[in-house]
Amino acid sequence: MVFVKAQKSKAYFKRFQVKYKRRREGKTDYRARIRLINQDKNKYNTPKYRFVVRFTNQDIIAQIVSASIAGDIVMAAAYARELPRYGLEVGLTNYAAAYCTGLLLARRVLKMLEMDDEYEGNVEATGEDYSVEPAESRRPFRALLDVGLIRTTTGNRVFGALKGALDGGLDVPHSDKRFAGFSKDSKQLDVEVHRKYIYGGHVAAYMTTLMEDEPEKYQSHFSEYIKKGLEPEGLEEMYKKVHAAIRADPTVKKSEKQPPKEHKRYHLKKLTYEERKARLIERLNALNAAGAGDGDEDEDDE
Amino acid sequence: MPAGHGLRSRTRDLFARPFRKKGPTPLSIYLRTYKIGDYVDVKVNGSIHKGMPHKFYHGRTGRVWNVTKRAIGVEVNKQVGNRIIRKRIHVRVEHVQPSRCHEEILQRIKRND
Numbered sequence: 001m002v003f004v005k006a007q008k009s010k011a012y013f014k015r016f017q018v019k020y021k022r023r024r025e026g027k028t029d030y031r032a033r034i035r036l037i038n039q040d041k042n043k044y045n046t047p048k049y050r051f052v053v054r055f056t057n058q059d060i061i062a063q064i065v066s067a068s069i070a071g072d073i074v075m076a077a078a079y080a081r082e083l084p085r086y087g088l089e090v091g092l093t094n095y096a097a098a099y100c101t102g103l104l105l106a107r108r109v110l111k112m113l114e115m116d117d118e119y120e121g122n123v124e125a126t127g128e129d130y131s132v133e134p135a136e137s138r139r140p141f142r143a144l145l146d147v148g149l150i151r152t153t154t155g156n157r158v159f160g161a162l163k164g165a166l167d168g169g170l171d172v173p174h175s176d177k178r179f180a181g182f183s184k185d186s187k188q189l190d191v192e193v194h195r196k197y198i199y200g201g202h203v204a205a206y207m208t209t210l211m212e213d214e215p216e217k218y219q220s221h222f223s224e225y226i227k228k229g230l231e232p233e234g235l236e237e238m239y240k241k242v243h244a245a246i247r248a249d250p251t252v253k254k255s256e257k258q259p260p261k262e263h264k265r266y267h268l269k270k271l272t273y274e275e276r277k278a279r280l281i282e283r284l285n286a287l288n289a290a291g292a293g294d295g296d297e298d299e300d301d302e
Numbered sequence: 303m304p305a306g307h308g309l310r311s312r313t314r315d316l317f318a319r320p321f322r323k324k325g326p327t328p329l330s331i332y333l334r335t336y337k338i339g340d341y342v343d344v345k346v347n348g349s350i351h352k353g354m355p356h357k358f359y360h361g362r363t364g365r366v367w368n369v370t371k372r373a374i375g376v377e378v379n380k381q382v383g384n385r386i387i388r389k390r391i392h393v394r395v396e397h398v399q400p401s402r403c404h405e406e407i408l409q410r411i412k413r414n415d
Contacts, residue, residue, distance in 0.1 A: 017322040
């Protein structure tokens, strides 16, 4: 038995300072969060909205969030899982889907605030940099992009979602440096390339290459596309239809859920404060009644 | 050579963060709003280096007279010689807490209304 010197003593644990819970989970970057949430004090209670974009393995989450001491409040949210409702069934986490999700969120928020007629945004998605112009009556809805913990490289899908929101009519301060198609050498956004990505052109190109070179890999990789009968040439048309469908009806559809099943209680249900007080009064009354009956002589000697 | 009387002299313990509370500051500090006329306590947060008041004001309570982008103007009493002067300082919000000295009066007002 090898003698191993104990590494973490009781003193170590006594002095150990845990990081914040969400930092331990690796989910929140507090340094960035402080700077995103901090509102100018001379703006008092005016909320500062964040445009939060997060990617999971099979979904894209886009939300408009404002912070409060009790907890963050989500004003509106859009998920890539809602896109089948608008006609997009496959490829729910690619750049084009991110664009659709951002667009859906923007139209949803504007519709909620009844600003959707004033701020149409960019209806025809070209790839070029578009910023909302303030209309006469109300100023555009401003939110700040919150990327979370991802590495902000050029062509990242977060910026696809950002482009969707911008074209939807939100005012998000940005630069075109990180859109897909920005070339570091010429320091310019190649609009054609960006447009290709928005309409899934990069996916279509890969599909055609695989079809020619490696048909088996094509079958396995794009099996869902083949099942739905999607050809590389038809992708752009499909995305155009999805954009139009999103603009037509961005409202949230509530899914019907059955009320949760009643399960048998294996332990006693916890009583509420009032129930416990009532029970105590009952027991005292019972005791007093019993006591009055038994020991009338002892009452005065108490 | 002598010790020197710089701005932050003799503040080794005063400005130190409490045990196991070092590092990032909680976000609720940034979400609080202050209005002119509120009472606030000045308590220095040693990890935020900007907008720190002088060590004299640590632990003092005063009223808000100004609100700027990231800081609050606080009016604090200071005894200078044989008189008390109302001094106006600007402090970043991380070094300020809402004071409870006025809480009882506000509750009484609410009850009486």
